[in-house]
Amino acid sequence: xxxxxxxxxxxxxxxxxxxxxxxxxxxxxxxxxxxxxxxxxxxxxxxxxxxxxxxxxxxxxxxxxxxxxxxxxxxxxxxxxxxxxxxxxxxxxxxxxxxxxxxxxxxxxxxxxxxxxxxxxxxxxxxxxxxxxxxxxxxxxxxxxxxxxxxxxxxxxxxxxxxxxxxxxxxxxxxxxxxxxxxxxxxxxxxxxxxxxxxxxxxxxxxxxxxxxxxxxxxxxxxxxxxxx
Amino acid sequence: xxxxxxxxxxxxxxxxxxxxxxxxxxxxxxxxxxxxxxxxxxxxxxxxxxxxxxxxxxxxxxxxxxxxxxxxxxxxxxxxxxxxxxxxxxxxxxxxxxxxxxxxxxxxxxxxxxxxxxxxxxxxxxxxxxxxxxxxxxxxxxxxxxxxxxxxxxxxxxxxxxxxxxxxxxxxxxxxxxxxxxxxxxxxxxxxxxxxxxxxxxxxxxxxxxxxxxxxxxxxxxxxxxxxxxxxxxxxxxxxxxxxxxxxxxxxxxxxxxxxxxxxxxxxxxxxxxxxxxxxxxxxxxxxxxxxxxxxxxxxxxxxxxxxxxxxxxxxxxxxxxxxxxxxxxxxxxxxxxxxxxxxxxxxxxxxxxxxxxxxxxxxxxxxxxxxxxxxxxxxxxxxxxxxxxxxxxxxxxxxxxxxxxxxxxxxxxxxxxxxxxxxxxxxxxxxxxxxxxxxxxxxxxxxxxxxxxxxxxxxxxxxxxxxxxxxxxxxxxxxxxxxxxxxxxxxxxxxxxxxxxxxxxxxxxxxxxxxxxxxxxxxxxxxxxxxxxxxxxxxxxxxxxxxxxxxxxxxxxxxxxxxxxxxxxxxxx
Numbered sequence: 001x002x003x004x005x006x007x008x009x010x011x012x013x014x015x016x017x018x019x020x021x022x023x024x025x026x027x028x029x030x031x032x033x034x035x036x037x038x039x040x041x042x043x044x045x046x047x048x049x050x051x052x053x054x055x056x057x058x059x060x061x062x063x064x065x066x067x068x069x070x071x072x073x074x075x076x077x078x079x080x081x082x083x084x085x086x087x088x089x090x091x092x093x094x095x096x097x098x099x100x101x102x103x104x105x106x107x108x109x110x111x112x113x114x115x116x117x118x119x120x121x122x123x124x125x126x127x128x129x130x131x132x133x134x135x136x137x138x139x140x141x142x143x144x145x146x147x148x149x150x151x152x153x154x155x156x157x158x159x160x161x162x163x164x165x166x167x168x169x170x171x172x173x174x175x176x177x178x179x180x181x182x183x184x185x186x187x188x189x190x191x192x193x194x195x196x197x198x199x200x201x202x203x204x205x206x207x208x209x210x211x212x213x214x215x216x217x218x219x220x221x222x223x224x225x226x227x228x229x
Numbered sequence: 230x231x232x233x234x235x236x237x238x239x240x241x242x243x244x245x246x247x248x249x250x251x252x253x254x255x256x257x258x259x260x261x262x263x264x265x266x267x268x269x270x271x272x273x274x275x276x277x278x279x280x281x282x283x284x285x286x287x288x289x290x291x292x293x294x295x296x297x298x299x300x301x302x303x304x305x306x307x308x309x310x311x312x313x314x315x316x317x318x319x320x321x322x323x324x325x326x327x328x329x330x331x332x333x334x335x336x337x338x339x340x341x342x343x344x345x346x347x348x349x350x351x352x353x354x355x356x357x358x359x360x361x362x363x364x365x366x367x368x369x370x371x372x373x374x375x376x377x378x379x380x381x382x383x384x385x386x387x388x389x390x391x392x393x394x395x396x397x398x399x400x401x402x403x404x405x406x407x408x409x410x411x412x413x414x415x416x417x418x419x420x421x422x423x424x425x426x427x428x429x430x431x432x433x434x435x436x437x438x439x440x441x442x443x444x445x446x447x448x449x450x451x452x453x454x455x456x457x458x459x460x461x462x463x464x465x466x467x468x469x470x471x472x473x474x475x476x477x478x479x480x481x482x483x484x485x486x487x488x489x490x491x492x493x494x495x496x497x498x499x500x501x502x503x504x505x506x507x508x509x510x511x512x513x514x515x516x517x518x519x520x521x522x523x524x525x526x527x528x529x530x531x532x533x534x535x536x537x538x539x540x541x542x543x544x545x546x547x548x549x550x551x552x553x554x555x556x557x558x559x560x561x562x563x564x565x566x567x568x569x570x571x572x573x574x575x576x577x578x579x580x581x582x583x584x585x586x587x588x589x590x591x592x593x594x595x596x597x598x599x600x601x602x603x604x605x606x607x608x609x610x611x612x613x614x615x616x617x618x619x620x621x622x623x624x625x626x627x628x629x630x631x632x633x634x635x636x637x638x639x640x641x642x643x644x645x646x647x648x649x650x651x652x653x654x655x656x657x658x659x660x661x662x663x664x665x666x667x668x669x670x671x672x673x674x675x676x677x678x679x680x681x682x683x684x685x686x687x688x689x690x691x692x693x694x695x696x697x698x699x700x701x702x703x704x705x706x707x708x709x710x711x712x713x714x715x716x717x718x719x720x721x722x723x724x725x726x727x728x729x730x731x732x733x734x735x736x737x738x739x740x741x742x743x744x745x746x747x748x749x750x751x752x753x754x755x756x757x758x759x760x761x762x763x764x765x766x767x768x769x770x771x772x773x774x775x776x777x778x779x780x781x782x783x784x785x786x787x788x789x790x791x792x793x794x795x796x797x798x799x800x801x802x803x
Contacts, residue, residue, distance in 0.1 A: 023572035023573075026573070030577055033581075034582070035577060045598075049783075049786075052684065053786075057793075136684075136707070136711075138684070138685070203367070
């Protein structure tokens with residue numbers, strides 16, 4: 001007589017699935033203090049990964065609905081994972097043993113299913129509404145700050161003195177030339193030409209050097225150029 | 230003073246030996262005292278570096294914006310040198326003495342050299358800190374790398390060389406022990422001693438590279454040579470720059486094998502396989518340093534591809550072996566003792582309230598999932614392009630060093646307090662909280678560094694980029710939510726580090742002295758060597774197999790996501 005349970009792949013598969021499910025439940029209901037923290041921590045990490053990964057994929061696949069729900073799953077899980085394993089599961093286990101009220105007993109018998117269903121409903125709502133706090137912005141801040149400057153510095157460093165001026169400058173009030181931390185020259189009018197004798201320059205690691213600073217009317221540095229002769 | 234002197238006292242027999250009530254090892258006074266000395270010095274370096282973690286983190290969290298750029302570089306340099314180098318290397322000398330003479334039951338030979346080594350290392354460490362703190366224009370703070378031609382004080386290069394020479398001298402008694410143990414014997418070294426020996430060899434490679442790099446730069450700074458080649462300096466530097474981190478890796482894995490056995494009841498499922506993994510490290514691990522040079526000019530494509538693809542996987546393979554062997558050893562050991570029902574019963578029933586066990590296990594898990602996976606991903610030639618010089622790199626090495634190695638060394642320090650200083654913890658509850666608080670807080674801070682770097686391209690080493698890049702129309706303000714989370718959890722991690730130092734120092738000064746024979750709660754249920762049980766190869770390791778499948782799943786997901794992000798780079802400017 002043949003033992004079909006040993007040879008039938010479907011039976012074997014079923015056995016593996018049943019065993020995996022039992023193992024999953026044993027981990028889900030593990031209720032020692034350390035395991036509550038370990039499971040909560042692991043779910044926080046899974047949540048962070050899904051939230052961040054989902055956000056970055058959504059930045060490329062803007063119409064991908066499934067990705068939006070995956071990142072909503074991660075976003076809610078960051079809070080719901082610890083809530084489940086630090087509060088819901090311990091309470092459900094305790095009440096299954098101790099509750100005497102029939103209504104309470106009926107609720108806690110299905111406590112984990114109710115908890116998971118609530119979680120999924122929240123994920124569905126959050127995924128559909130997509131609140132701003134859940135969505136990370138990957139657009140650059142390029143051009144959004146009107147206070148910055150664009151400028152092109154042109155220097156003639158072969159002769160003595162060395163000279164510099166700005167070919168384009170917007171938002172600049174004045175320009176100073178510094179050497180060794182000391183101000184050598186200053187210009188307040190376009191094209192903001194400044195100069196310094198070569199022997200006034202300071203020694204840097206790769207030779208004589210000077211610094212050009214573009215400043216606003218309050219004397220704040222908007223942009224700094226370091227040039228080596 | 231007498232309180233400090235009492236820390237170095239224990240009850241020894243006439244020959245200076247005593248039997249450890251936890252490990253069962255015959256420990257000589259000389260070994261124990263030097264392990265204590267180097268361990269205490271390491272904790273001081275940790276406290277110094279950890280203090281500067283506060284100012285560094287509160288500057289990168291631009292919501293606070295504590296320091297200006299020049300102050301930031303000084304603080305970052307001191308933070309890096311004390312935590313990446315001094316805390317680690319002092320601990321690693323202690324690990325060598327534990328893995329060598331202590332495990333082998335010998336006296337520490339060449340004790341005067343050990344003293345000279347310690348004095349030289351301390352002089353070098355103080356000198357490096359002073360030279361960074363006192364740097365004045367035109368000199369700059371060196372950060373960790375001190376890349377030429379950055380004008381760095383010659384005192385920095387000089388004292389860094391002194392520190393490295395001191396570490397070499399301090400390692401000599403360990404090598405002398407190994408020599409004495411093996412020269413007339415065909416006996417194989419125990420696995421922990423073998424791991425320590427491979428650690429020592431990799432350390433010598435790293436130190437020689439460091440002395441060459443810093444001596445080259447020093448000669449330039451004192452005008453012995455007219456010019457330096459930055460490319461050559463960078464090649465030499467990364468022998469020590471990444472090499473020191475490989476010492477951390479090997480020392481940490483040696484500590485994993487040691488502590489999981491002693492406090493968790495683990496066995497070694499295959500000595501040959503574990504030793505093979507150590508030998509793979511010996512040949513391949515230092516080649517991983519090449520990923521630091523992947524954007525440097527002057528290196529051929531063949532050099533890059535060989536080092537960061539083919540050779541690199543030799544080291545990754547070794548890590549995979551240890552990643553399986555150590556949890557499998559715990560599972561096999563605990564199931565043999567009848568402490569492992571179900572899939573994870575061997576883990577559920579483990580001594581999680583013992584901070585030494587918890588710190589070691591969190592070190593393994595967090596190093597593997599956060600530091601290991603990201604190391605393989607960012608260490609290879611292609612994906613490295615999206616990680617290079619971003620905060621994601623900083624996140625990676627905080628996962629390996631600040632989480633993996635530091636947690637393992639936390640466990641080792643707490644173990645040494647019980648077994649060598651023979652002191653009870655000043656508070657068991659606070660001691661138990663250390664690995665949980667530090668592991669959780671530092672993990673989230675580390676993840677945020679990675680996300681800021683890989684998702685937003687936020688650069689490393691800069692004091693101010695997110696809210697404002699001076700003189701630029703560009704900013705990375707979209708990453709502000711990430712930095713808000715980072716800042717809060719960085720603070721929590723620093724507070725957890727303060728808790729570790731407080732509990733350690735408090736236990737040494739105010740902890741009750743343990744009675745002779747008291748194991749201090751360090752031993753697993755059933756003692757160090759449980760009787761009976763199945764042969765190791767008959768034990769089912771399905772829990773470890775399940776963990777490895779989870780690890781593989783995360784690895785694949787992170788790998789695929791990173792490759793996808795890389796392919797999207799070509800969209801820039803399109």
